[in-house]
Amino acid sequence: MDIYTAFLGVSLKEEIYLHPPQGYFYLSNIERSTKILVLQLRKSLYGSKQSSHVWYGTFRDFAILIGFKPSRVDGGVSILGDKKDECTVIAAIVLYIDDLFILATTDLIVDIKKPMQARFQMHVLGTVSFYLGMNIERNRDICPIDIHQHAYIMMIVEKFGMDKVKPVATPIATELHKLTPDEESCNQNL
Numbered sequence: 001m002d003i004y005t006a007f008l009g010v011s012l013k014e015e016i017y018l019h020p021p022q023g024y025f026y027l028s029n030i031e032r033s034t035k036i037l038v039l040q041l042r043k044s045l046y047g048s049k050q051s052s053h054v055w056y057g058t059f060r061d062f063a064i065l066i067g068f069k070p071s072r073v074d075g076g077v078s079i080l081g082d083k084k085d086e087c088t089v090i091a092a093i094v095l096y097i098d099d100l101f102i103l104a105t106t107d108l109i110v111d112i113k114k115p116m117q118a119r120f121q122m123h124v125l126g127t128v129s130f131y132l133g134m135n136i137e138r139n140r141d142i143c144p145i146d147i148h149q150h151a152y153i154m155m156i157v158e159k160f161g162m163d164k165v166k167p168v169a170t171p172i173a174t175e176l177h178k179l180t181p182d183e184e185s186c187n188q189n190l
Contacts, residue, residue: 001113005121006098010054016041052097059095066115068093080104080112101128 017038044051060070060078068078068091080091091104091112102109116122128136130151137146157163 001100001102001116001122001124003098003100003120003122006055006059010044010051010058012042012044012050012054014050016050055098056095062116062119063093066112096132101131 017040020037020039044054056075060075063070063078068080071077071079071092076095078093078095079089082088082090091102091108093112094101094103102112104112113124117124127138130136133152134147134149135151137148138144139146154163
């Protein structure tokens with residue numbers, strides 16, 4: 001899912017003042033030459049330093065409201081535990097900037113998306129196949145999930161011109177002596 005209003009319209013807790021943009025005219029009785037005009041920012045703006053922090057706090061509070069707990073390992077992951085067994089994870093939401101994906105059963109995903117779509121303006125992108133440079137492939141018949149970075153590796157190989165390299169034999173010892181537990185790790189007499 002892509003939350004396209006993530007950084008817009010979230011109330012700020014800090015007091016932030018800024019100079020008005022060029023071309024902004026403010027009509028008042030105050031003579032402009034003696035006073036410097038500043039504006040107080042009440043909502044976050046895309047690109048401001050506070051916007052990502054405020055957005056994360058807003059999303060974290062919402063995730064807690066619908067029953068999720070923030071992961072102790074990664075702040076971008078929220079976990080929903082089973083009501084009977086708190087150690088069993090039944091769903092997870094992975095948040096990266098303004099994109100997120102939900103890991104759960106199909107029925108539970110629908111139940112999680114409803115309150116999210118009511119709270120945030122979002123675009124549902126469907127089943128995840130590529131995320132943060134990783135290809136995610138799922139075979140629904142036999143249920144494995146394969147995660148690999150083949151496209152990223154090929155991009156790096158091409159970037160450094162290694163895609164045109166021809167393989168050559170590398171000299172290496174063909175017979176290596178495996179040490180027994182009572183042998184020393186190196187020959188100190190050499």
